[in-house]
Amino acid sequence: xxxxxxxxxxxxxxxxxxxxxxxxxxxxxxxxxxxxxxxxxxxxxxxxxxxxxxxxxxxxxxxxxxxxxxxxxxxxxxxxxxxxxxxxxxxxxxxxxxxxxxxxxxxxxxxxxxxxxxxxxxxxxxxxxxxxxxxxxxxxxxxxxxxxxxxxxxxxxxxxxxxxxxxxxxxxxxxxxxxxxxxxxxxxxxxxxxxxxxxxxxxxxxxxxxxxxxxxxxxxxxxxxxxxxxxxxxxxxxxxxxxxxxxxxxxxxxxxxxxxxxxxxxxxxxxxxxxxxxxxxxxxxxxxxxxxxxxxxxxxxxxxxxxxxxxxxxxxxxxxxxxxxxxxxxxxxx
Numbered sequence: 031x032x033x034x035x036x037x038x039x040x041x042x043x044x045x046x047x048x049x050x051x052x053x054x055x056x057x058x059x060x061x062x063x064x065x066x067x068x069x070x071x072x073x074x075x076x077x078x079x080x081x082x083x084x085x086x087x088x089x090x091x092x093x094x095x096x097x098x099x100x101x102x103x104x105x106x107x108x109x110x111x112x113x114x115x116x117x118x119x120x121x122x123x124x125x126x127x128x129x130x131x132x133x134x135x136x137x138x139x140x141x142x143x144x145x146x147x148x149x150x151x152x153x154x155x156x157x158x159x160x161x162x163x164x165x166x167x168x169x170x171x172x173x174x175x176x177x178x179x180x181x182x183x184x185x186x187x188x189x190x191x192x193x194x195x196x197x198x199x200x201x202x203x204x205x206x207x208x209x210x211x212x213x214x215x216x217x218x219x220x221x222x223x224x225x226x227x228x229x230x231x232x233x234x235x236x237x238x239x240x241x242x243x244x245x246x247x248x249x250x251x252x253x254x255x256x257x258x259x260x261x262x263x264x265x266x267x268x269x270x271x272x273x274x275x276x277x278x279x280x281x282x283x284x285x286x287x288x289x290x291x292x293x294x295x296x297x298x299x300x301x302x303x304x305x306x307x308x309x310x311x312x313x314x315x316x317x318x319x320x321x322x323x324x325x326x327x328x329x330x331x332x333x334x335x336x337x338x339x340x341x342x343x344x345x346x347x348x349x350x351x352x353x354x355x356x357x358x359x360x361x362x363x364x
């Protein structure tokens with residue numbers, strides 16, 4: 031085997047060891063040749079046995095060049111931060127990024143038709159006229175629907191909230207034109223939860239239009255004005271369950287919630303404080319049933335939690351969860 035061929039094989043074996051990433055320069059190769067010249071004699075017959083020693087010799091020669099090579103390799107593989115291909119344009123002073131609102135509340139408008147003013151929510155072909163105070167959870171709201179365009183005599187309305195729940199609001203028969211609308215019909219709407227709702231109208235099974243409204247938490251001002259005085263008047267004279275308080279009573283009613291499924295009935299949840307005669311007093315949560323008797327709204331029944339060990343159990347039976355939480359908070363501060 032000649033010297034060049036043997037040296038080539040030596041380099042190949044070195045490339046398979048720890049020196050595989052090291053560049054074998056011409057000066058390094060010449061140093062190895064000087065170590066393995068045939069004239070040395072002992073290398074000619076013992077090449078196979080002396081191979082490990084030669085590899086070690088070459089390793090020592092390469093060791094001094096290794097840091098430089100590693101430095102070059104490191105520089106060659108230096109990772110540079112990627113430059114952003116696109117840049118976000120800076121906003122004007124005072125500007126802000128606003129996400130698209132797919133449930134944007136329908137705007138409110140005022141208009142005049144034949145010298146008559148009217149206000150409504152939404153845009154043609156479906157609009158609604160309702161109380162300016164808006165919708166409140168669990169309480170009926172009177173609505174007059176204004177329709178324009180091509181629709182059938184019978185229409186269906188449904189409500190959807192942002193969670194995807196659907197609530198059927200019934201079928202109605204479209205009536206004569208009203209103001210600038212081709213037709214109209216009245217309805218009463220009860221939406222159970224606060225938040226954004228879509229009120230959709232379908233005619234002949236096809237989508238006609240929709241109005242987006244906000245349902246508020248709490249008690250509608252109109253209901254507060256109705257049930258507050260009604261309950262106060264009832265408590266002044268109730269004698270079956272509250273006779274022990276005497277005739278002279280100082281009454282405070284804190285309304286916690288109202289359910290008004292229709293125009294004639296109300297279920298009212300309240301915390302009541304009564305200071306009676308002879309230092310008698312009462313502070314307790316109560317549930318009142320109020321109904322319209324043809325002339326006025328009156329309390330037809332009321333309930334209080336039971337005493338003693340039955341108190342907690344009766345509370346859960348009388349009050350819904352959203353009101354029960356208020357009762358517990360009120361109990362801590364009474």
